[in-house]
Amino acid sequence: MKPAPFQYFAPETVDEALGLLAQYGLDGKVIAGGQTLGPLLNMRMATPDVLIDINRIQALNYQRYESDGRLILGALTRQSTMEDDPRLPGAQPLIAAAEPEVAHRAIRNRGTIAGSLAHADPAAEWPGLVTALDAELVLRRHGGASRTVAAKDFFQGALTTAIEPEELLTEIRIPRWNPSSGWGFQEFNRRHGDFALAGAMVRLDVAVDGGCRDAAIALIGVEETPTRAHAAEEFLRSAKVDDAALKEAASRAAAQVTPLADIHASADYRRSLTRELVYRALTDASARATAIQ
Ligand SMILES: Cc1cc2nc3c(=O)[nH]c(=O)nc-3n(C[C@H](O)[C@H](O)[C@H](O)COP(=O)(O)OP(=O)(O)OC[C@H]3O[C@@H](n4cnc5c(N)ncnc54)[C@H](O)[C@@H]3O)c2cc1C
Incomplete structure (x- = not known):
């Protein structure tokens, strides 16, 4: 199929893009890598009157490691840009582990991290990463107003975020990785490149x-939004980290969730996956944390 007719704009500055968003509101749609929106347009599941292509806005294409250790990404950062960044495994090992699992290389070459966050697929890796890492997302609108939204407040439902129709997600701010932390990333999908x-x-x-000094556990693909397993995190913070504690934490994570059920997996199966994947990820993280003590 072919997309329904639309007007096309390719602004070269952020202000121009924000002006178009203010002018067209709900009738306008931003397109970045087009890896999600392209198919939705072709299938006429999205029929915006106006497409605002942000690919020419060079001011949104930046990646910075700040002196305080934060990683700052502009909205035009492609998934493959971070995958290929030799600093990433040392600076943000959890991101380095998850990034190659996003779709396929051709999709990562065009797809942007901001596009993945704005689309908010429940099973996408980046929404889980920003949730696990307590990142902040910067939203700007015409006239100079901007606001910063914590990842925990950004995802409001499946494919639904805090972005207002006239706002552009311009920047992602990821806190410094604590070098004494271990990390674990586990996901299950039937084929490499599928959503988990x-x-x-x-x-x-x-x-x-x-003793556990801190724990963060984010789940993807289980509920409508990425979820922090708060009950398991709280349990771990007052526990001695051994195999029994990791098993107990995984059980608490599985008990906390209200899993999705769809043609791919039942709710019971997703709960069972939650228990097993959290246990494996915690086991990996514990081994890595112990190794760097
Ligand atoms: C076959 C296939 C397999 C995939 N598998 C995975 C997977 O395993 N894991 C995974 O995480 N993803 C997967 N994806 C999704 C892919 O990662 C996303 O398509 C991509 O990251 C979205 O980025 P984009 O730049 O292409 O966004 P676009 O398609 O351009 O836009 C997506 C949405 O975000 C909005 N948007 C984009 N940028 C902004 C912005 N700066 N501000 C406000 N709104 C914005 C658009 O309006 C649109 O609604 C898969 C995609 C395909 C086609």
């Missing part, structure tokens, strides 16, 4: 005496 049926992203900080 479920996934777990973990960071774990373990003291020399085996």
Whole structure:
């Protein structure tokens, strides 16, 4: 099929793009890599009157490691740009582990990280990463107003975010990775490159005496939005990190979720995957944290 007719704009500055968004509101749609929106247009599942192509806005194409350790990404950062960044495994090991699992290389060459966040597929890796890492997302609108939204407040439902129709997601701010943390990333899908049926992203900080200093567990593909397994995190923070504690934390994560059911997997299966993937990710994170003590 071919897309329904639309007007096409290719602004070269952020201000121009924000002006178009203010002018067209709900009738306008931003296109970045087009890896999601392209098929939706072709299938006429999206029929915007106006397409605002942000690919020529060079001011949105930047990646910076700040002196305080934060990673700052402009909205035109392609998935493959981060995959190919030799600094990434040292600076943000959880992102480095998950990035190659996003779709296929051809899609990562065009697809942007901001586009993935704005689309908010429940099973996408980047929404889980920003949730696990407590990132912040910068939204700008015409007239100079901007606001910063914490990842935990950004995802509001399947394919639904805090972005207002006249706003552009311009920047992603990822806090410094704590070098004493171990990480774990586990996901399950039937074929490489498919969206995950479920996934777990973990960071774990373990003291020399085996006590847990901090734990973050994010789940993807399980509920309508990426979820933090708060019950499991709280349990771990007062536990000695051993196999029994990791198993108990995984059970608490599985008990907390209200899993999706669809043609790919039942709710029971996703709950079972949650328990197993969280346990495996915690086990990996614990081993890595212990190794760097
Ligand atoms: C076959 C296939 C397999 C895939 N598998 C995976 C997978 O396993 N894991 C995964 O995470 N993803 C997967 N994807 C999705 C892919 O990662 C996304 O398509 C891509 O990251 C979206 O980025 P984009 O730049 O192409 O966004 P676009 O398609 O251009 O836009 C997507 C949406 O975001 C909005 N948008 C884009 N940029 C902005 C912005 N700066 N501000 C506000 N709104 C914006 C658009 O209006 C649109 O609604 C898959 C896609 C395909 C086609």
